[in-house]
Amino acid sequence: MHALDTAGLDCLAALAEAGSFDRAAQLLNITQSAVSQRLRSLESQVGHPLVVRARPLRLTEPGKVLLRYARQIQALRADAARELGSTLARDERLPIAVNADSLATWVLPALDPLVQAGQREGYGLELIVDDQDFTHDWLRQGDVLGCVSSVSQALRGCLCQPLGLMRYIAVAAPSFIERAMPQGLTRSNFSQLPFIVFNRKDDMQAQWVSRAFGVREPRLKERYVPSSEAGARAAEMGWGVAVLPELLARPHVASGALLPLLPDVTIDVALHWHQWRLSGDDSGTNTASNTAASTPTTGPARTGLMDQIGAAVIAGARAALSAVPAG
Structure with a gap:
């Protein structure tokens, strides 16, 4: 062709x-x-x-x-414009898809040094939010150049790197516990209690209940709050039980605004970074990790913008998330 x-x-x-x-x-x-x-x-x-x-x-x-x-061509054009000192890079979008819980906890701090260093270049970083099981669809369809996903298999032409485990715990406000379940959360009462759910794609609450009580496909009373931070706030206000990332729940638990429920029951979600390989490097899936280890995210850099974004995401995730057990 x-x-x-x-x-x-x-x-x-x-x-x-x-x-x-x-x-x-x-x-x-x-x-x-x-x-x-x-x-x-x-x-x-x-x-x-x-x-x-x-x-x-x-x-x-x-x-x-x-x-x-087309997205890959646009990213390469932004890289070339940046190296030539051209303002053309300002017109190029660099979209990546992330899950809401990562966005609410570690993604912004991970990307902040890169964004601050790139203020003068002004390239169009765009964060698109979807469930971690669905962000990979955005990559496959060409809508984004990279994604944080629970999918571990790399697409052809992409690299994939493990980021770590995001741990989820169940919490509720002390007032809600006292009012709605003074004997605690049990197999006999979970179906009568409201659970705070992000949206209809979100099955984290059902996964947690299944693990806690050995119930297959539990039916829950759901209250939809389509924001990770607002879901935590709703739990504080006594709207129901929430299954939150431990990173997000930690300060609320420390302040006493939320209490853990069955703290030995947790859900660990393994996250991965995927991005289209734009540099022509066909050496395998270690490209991003090598970049993360060797390329600073501030100051002048010879690597492409997507490589810098990938390196920042990988470094930030590995600093914030639990490591995947060996083997």
Whole structure:
């Protein structure tokens, strides 16, 4: 196949981001007609329709393949612009997907030195939030260049590095315990008590109950609070039982605002960092860990921006999370 038209690839990426032709035209600062023409030219070049022209707009399977390529081209272009001292890097998005619990605990501190050092460059780091079991889908579909995920298998063309274990514990407010379960949380009363749940993808509470009481597919009374920090706050206010990351729960437990329930029962979720390999290094899955060990996240650096982001995520996670047991 001949070299793909980069203007068409930019249009495809803008359509995926914006969800419509008119909004894509605004992102690219061109007319809607020009977006359509460039997309048709790219479709003609590859011999496949790339976009389903519906409401909402969505990509075809060939479109998703090319979106991954377009995102990688954009990241490489941002790297080149940065090295040349060009302001073109400011227009490039560097999206990564993370789970909400990681975002609420260790991700921002991990990325902060890199973001602070890159203020003058102003590249468009974008954090996209989804459940850790689903962030990998964003990577596979080409919507992001890297992700924190519970998936351990690397996609072809990607590197994958283990980050550590995020431990979850069950907690509740002292007032809620006194009012709703003075005898404690038991196999006989858990189904009558409300559990605070992030969203309908979140099954951490059910996993914890299954482990605590040996119940398969427990049915819970759920109260949805779609924020990790707000879920902890809701638990403090006595809304119900919460199964929180230990990192998030720790200060609330230390202050006495929350009390652990069955502290010997925990859930450990192994997290991994995935990113598209942009540098042409085919040496295997150790690229990111080598970068993390050898490349500072502040000051001038010769590594690409995605490599720097990956190195920062890996270093920050390994400092905050529990290590995966050997073997």
